[in-house]
Amino acid sequence: MSLTICNVHFTQQSEPIVWFSSPLAKLLRLRGRKSVNVKLGRETIPATVRTIKKGGHHVYLSAGLRRSVRIPKSGHVYVYNEDEGEIQFGPLIGVLTDSRIRSSASPFGERTEFVKQLLRLGQRRAYFFAFTPRDINWQQETVHGWFLESGGVWSRRVVPFPDVVYNRLPSRKAETGLQLTSLRERFVRKRIPFFNWSFFNKSDVYKLLDNDPEALRHLPExxxxxxxxxxxxxxxxxxxxxxxxxxxxxxxxxxxxxxxxxxxxxxxxxxxxxxxxxxxxxxxxxxxxxxxxxxxxxxxxxxxxGIRLVEIENCPIDFRFHMHKDGENRWVVAGIGAKKAGRGSVTTHIKNGGSLMTPELALGRIFVDRSDDVLKEAKEIAVKLSEAIERNYSHTLGELGLDIGIDRDGSVWMFEANAKPGRSIFKHPALKEQGRASLEYILDHCLYLSKFRKKEDS
Ligand SMILES: Nc1ncnc2c1ncn2[C@@H]1O[C@H](COP(=O)(O)OP(=O)(O)O)[C@@H](O)[C@H]1O
Ligand SMILES: [Mg+2]
Structure with a gap:
């Protein structure tokens, strides 16, 4: 198999023809072939294949072929062949989201900015688009996707079913409804990786870990x-x-x-x-x-x-560990926010008067010269907890927000795990870089889940 980046161009012909520059044709073992199956997402179209004398990795698709495969745009993207005679472009990645309040500039309401950041980052490595449940055409197996143009404006294009779906549907209530349950099952039946499956209930997570002694040590009774x-x-x-x-x-x-x-x-x-x-x-x-x-x-x-949390100025502190699966399918800590409770507040939420700081600052004030060790251990435990949740869960997981407490002895506790974690910790000026890393991990993991990767599962 071969995987490489190529530059896609379009021509005027109406017959289904695809041309490859000679070095690319060689790499993809196409020389001497007369036809090839061209794939995008879940769509496959047979086409005539030709080679042109030109350096570099260039592909020219006729207008006719482009229309049937529904290649969304020209420019750089991965090209991949698993079997001889089959050429796949992509990956085609869909971010599933929605909003009750929306406009043409902000089609996903308050989530629009996050979706834009993700799409912007993914642009050079994939066909990255966003869609809502209303944009799916189950009969034709297409999606009326939202693509981000270079100027930051939206354009709509019909594309085949994607290689991967990153689920950021916002509503817990809607998600348990019949329609969305069957939406997810339909994607999975088509073997389209779909993560994350749904919001977690606290009791579900506690139940998941009930027989996992390693995780249970860090769960309050x-x-x-x-x-x-x-x-x-x-x-x-x-x-x-x-x-x-x-x-x-x-x-x-x-x-x-x-x-x-x-x-x-x-x-x-x-x-x-x-x-x-x-x-x-x-x-x-x-x-x-x-x-x-x-x-x-x-x-x-x-x-x-109840866990007696560490405190600063008599206000309890806890932590949000934002976890991702990376391009090699391993759990990593993408970012950590320390949250100090507002005075007299039961929780550390900013909305309830809490404030956000870096874990280094918070732990430094509490554990002084032990703080590096405490943080290192907490990170290891957060990875172990994520692995344990995944091990005991029957659907694909790629992202988790763990609410973690550290008690006065330095022991680490998990209060809850969020399957669609908010991103407010990344608003802190010192956590901007981690916010970007978090987006990179989403992208890397989508590439991992699509077949567009060099290494196979190990
Ligand atoms: N068992 C506990 N012991 C100490 N503090 C807790 C405990 N459970 C929750 N908290 C505090 O309350 C906050 C909110 O609890 P959490 O379980 O995350 O609920 P929510 O879904 O409302 O965020 C936690 O971040 C933590 O500060
Ligand atoms: Mg919480």
Missing amino acids: SINNPTSGRIREMLEKHHFLYYKPSAGSLGIGIYRLTYHPRRGYFVRYRRNSENVLLRFSHFDGLMRMLRARHGSGLNHYVVQQ
Whole structure:
């Protein structure tokens, strides 16, 4: 097999013909052939093949061939042949996303800027486009994709089904709907790699890792949908718990429960952008309050052992580890943000008064000369946790956002794993470079999942 970058040009002829410059024809073992199958994504079209005397790696496609294969544009792209007589251009990579609010300049709402960054970076290495579920034509097996032109404007083109789909559909609710479930299954049935599969629920991740002793060491004790009896037992055992909605995010609906044998039960939470602290002398009073606020919604809660996090100026600190699979299918830490909780806040979310800093700065203030070792160990554990999640999960994973706590002894804990992590940590001026690296990893991993790579799985 051969893989190389070539420069694609178009000609006027209407018959399906493809010309290769002589060095390229030699590399792709095409010399002496009369016809060849030309592939893009999931489309294959037979064409007449010719060689032209010209140096470099150039390809000329007739207008007729271009139209049937639906090659989106001229310029540099990979060309690859697995079998003799078959030439594949690409990879063709689709970023699946959507937005409720959209305009022609921002077709993916607030996600548009992220999609643009990714497409811009991928432009020279792939046919990189974005699409929404509405842009798929299942009958014709085509996608009405959004391509980014050099001036930063959008253009629409119909392309075959891609080699890889990077899923950034935003809505947890929409994702569990019948339509999107079958959308994913249809792609997988066509053997089109699709990552990530969906959002995670906290309880799903805890369950995934339940039989994985290596990962379990770093998971606070957690119970899904606990009875009030179990919550009480957990409070007596740990004196400090987090009670949180399994499908929650952004800290919404989270309670921090503490128990002092003499003083009673304390609960801290956020109510209408205010931090509240309540005391109950009896456990039943605490449960009554929670039930009054959530009713049967509590059936979708998890209770978790509370971890005494490291602090700066009496405010707890935790970390977002943004993880990617790289071009060799290995998990790597792309970037880490340290988040300091706002005063009195139950979580470290910026929206709740938290602030963002580099892990070096945060850990340096806490662990001083031990901080490099603590960070190194936390990175190793984050890789192990990602491997464990992937090992126990039945779908393709390429990206994870781990919420990691470090306690006062330096032990590392994972609070949750996000399968579609936000990118707010990369707004920090010191984390811009990591933000770029994160995009590179997405691209590299798409190249890995498509067949456009030199090495085979090992
Ligand atoms: N078991 C815990 N012990 C200590 N702090 C926790 C615990 N669980 C959550 N937190 C704090 O609350 C934050 C939000 O919790 P998380 O599980 O990530 O929920 P969300 O989905 O709302 O982000 C964490 O980043 C951490 O600061
Ligand atoms: Mg979180």
